[in-house]
Amino acid sequence: MSTPPPSASPAAPPSAGPGLVLCAPDPQHPALAWLRLNRPAARNAWTPEMIAEFLAHIDALDEDDSVRAVLLTGEGPAFSAGGDLRAMAEHSGMFAGGPVALRGRYSRGIQEIPRRLARFDKPLIAVINGPAVGAGLDLACMCDLRFAASTARLGSTFVTLGLVPGDGGASLLARTVGLPHALDLVLTGRLIDADEALRIGLVHAVHPPEALAEAAVARALLIAHNAPLAVRLTKAAAMRSWGLPLEHALELAATYQGVVQNTADHDEGVRALLERRPPRFEGR
Numbered sequence: 001m002s003t004p005p006p007s008a009s010p011a012a013p014p015s016a017g018p019g020l021v022l023c024a025p026d027p028q029h030p031a032l033a034w035l036r037l038n039r040p041a042a043r044n045a046w047t048p049e050m051i052a053e054f055l056a057h058i059d060a061l062d063e064d065d066s067v068r069a070v071l072l073t074g075e076g077p078a079f080s081a082g083g084d085l086r087a088m089a090e091h092s093g094m095f096a097g098g099p100v101a102l103r104g105r106y107s108r109g110i111q112e113i114p115r116r117l118a119r120f121d122k123p124l125i126a127v128i129n130g131p132a133v134g135a136g137l138d139l140a141c142m143c144d145l146r147f148a149a150s151t152a153r154l155g156s157t158f159v160t161l162g163l164v165p166g167d168g169g170a171s172l173l174a175r176t177v178g179l180p181h182a183l184d185l186v187l188t189g190r191l192i193d194a195d196e197a198l199r200i201g202l203v204h205a206v207h208p209p210e211a212l213a214e215a216a217v218a219r220a221l222l223i224a225h226n227a228p229l230a231v232r233l234t235k236a237a238a239m240r241s242w243g244l245p246l247e248h249a250l251e252l253a254a255t256y257q258g259v260v261q262n263t264a265d266h267d268e269g270v271r272a273l274l275e276r277r278p279p280r281f282e283g284r
Helices: 048-063 085-090 099-108 112-119 136-142 167-176 179-188 194-199 209-224 228-240 246-260 262-274
Strands: 021-025 031-037 067-073 124-126 145-149 153-155 190-194 205-207
Touching: 021 048, 021 124, 021 167, 031 048, 048 112, 067 209, 085 246, 124 136, 124 209, 136 153, 136 167, 145 209, 153 194, 190 194, 194 262, 205 209, 228 246, 228 262
Parallel strands: 031 067, 067 124, 124 145, 145 205
Antiparallel strands: 021 031, 153 190
16 A cells, blocks of 8 residues: 555645746645636636646646646636636637637637647646636546535536537536536536535535645545556546447556556555555656
């Protein structure tokens, strides 16, 4: 078994500063990193510049071997409101142009987020501190685990604005909660509370707002104390074999197992279990 994780910090994640998306290590646990959407005045709604910053941070986190898990949250009272209503009303920014221009804008813009996160093999945990609506809910669905504040409300509200989930949200939501629950949410556009989200499997746990960060950090530490390459390839196996024929999934699993079984961390894990001590994984 791995080393038991130390007690999670009750403190909030690093505070806001310059930038539309902030990235910083957890103050007490350097193996964890926090990503924070930082447009609180706009309820953390996306802009093209914000998307670019987010993707750049994901690239940097992917390259940083010291980071074993990432927590994603919003600055201020909201997780994310998704699209910027002012820009929608003005048909500006992400929402400018005719059908052909908008199709390209979506493909080269917000749809780059699910494409990039599909290739991000480190565990990503959504810490849903407040409303997660529209593309904000879709972002949470792109994460591997979702923890919600008891006060959070979640919804796929596109149809209430005469829109479809242009970031792929209908598919993402169906993969998260199953097609029947997803259809209920995307066709009604209704908001649900955190308890209903837990009941339908949209979130993994619900906590009082003051305990949310601590609970998410505690779960992230359970992940971070495992062998990092094994964690990354296990996530990759789960995500990339989804929907594949069994034979293809088995081939992928055998390939990944062949890699990790030749690592020092595997040898350390076996020795530690035989010696009845916590393993010391180094990511090699």
